[in-house]
Amino acid sequence: MSKKVLVVDDEPGIVSAIAYALRREGYEVDTAGDGEEALSKALTFHPNVMVLDVMMPKMSGYDVCRKLEHRDDIGIILLTVKNDIVDKIVGLELGADDYMTKPFEIRELLARVKALLRRLDKNTGEVKTELIQYGELRVHPDHRTAQLGEVLLELTPKEFDLLLLLLSHPQRVYMRDELLEQVWDMDYAGGTRTVDIHMQRLRKKLGDPYQNILQTVYGIGYKAVPEARNYS
Numbered sequence: 001m002s003k004k005v006l007v008v009d010d011e012p013g014i015v016s017a018i019a020y021a022l023r024r025e026g027y028e029v030d031t032a033g034d035g036e037e038a039l040s041k042a043l044t045f046h047p048n049v050m051v052l053d054v055m056m057p058k059m060s061g062y063d064v065c066r067k068l069e070h071r072d073d074i075g076i077i078l079l080t081v082k083n084d085i086v087d088k089i090v091g092l093e094l095g096a097d098d099y100m101t102k103p104f105e106i107r108e109l110l111a112r113v114k115a116l117l118r119r120l121d122k123n124t125g126e127v128k129t130e131l132i133q134y135g136e137l138r139v140h141p142d143h144r145t146a147q148l149g150e151v152l153l154e155l156t157p158k159e160f161d162l163l164l165l166l167l168s169h170p171q172r173v174y175m176r177d178e179l180l181e182q183v184w185d186m187d188y189a190g191g192t193r194t195v196d197i198h199m200q201r202l203r204k205k206l207g208d209p210y211q212n213i214l215q216t217v218y219g220i221g222y223k224a225v226p227e228a229r230n231y232s
Helices: 012-024 035-044 061-068 085-093 106-121 157-168 176-184 192-206
Strands: 004-008 028-032 049-053 075-080 098-101 132-134 137-140 145-148 214-217 221-224
Touching (some): 004 012, 004 035, 012 028, 012 106, 035 049, 035 061, 049 061, 049 106, 061 075, 061 085, 085 192, 098 106, 132 157, 137 157, 157 176, 157 221, 176 192, 176 221, 192 214
Parallel strands (some): 049 075, 075 098
Antiparallel strands (some): 137 145, 214 221
């Protein structure tokens, strides 16, 4: 079965060009002209990847990301005319998987769609599949949920993947570039700062004392040291 891509942009010429190129590559393609239509088609078309413009009528691409941030079955590539690193990081924080600035080469977009689909499909056997528990923190890989006591943590897909990878290999030091490769699967627009931003947000959601599980190895990256604290 061919993979599905939803192209969302309020500029018909851009939509037509992207859709044509994707169909030539064998993808099943649908289109939308605004954010509200994008959300509707996300529920009916069930795309594997959404190519999503940021500046649109009715609802922005950022707002669409907010609505879909807990849907880890849809990969999102944001398109925008902005080229500010802050705008890029905002999109990635909201759950987008990649970010491209207009104007862009169609061939690069096709490569990024392919890479994103590969990441979504790849085997996750290198991380644990059984319950991971430290004190009241419980991470359920199969359900893709994390809980503190009875409270379900509201993690984005990337935050969950980052937490799961580190907890699956306690004491192993991951360089930021490694985390970008394994969690994001390519060199993303935000670079290694993307990892730092996601780590900050993840620690804040874990709170004390559990944020101390995720430790910075200065000048290198991060590691998980769950046995370093008494959580009783």
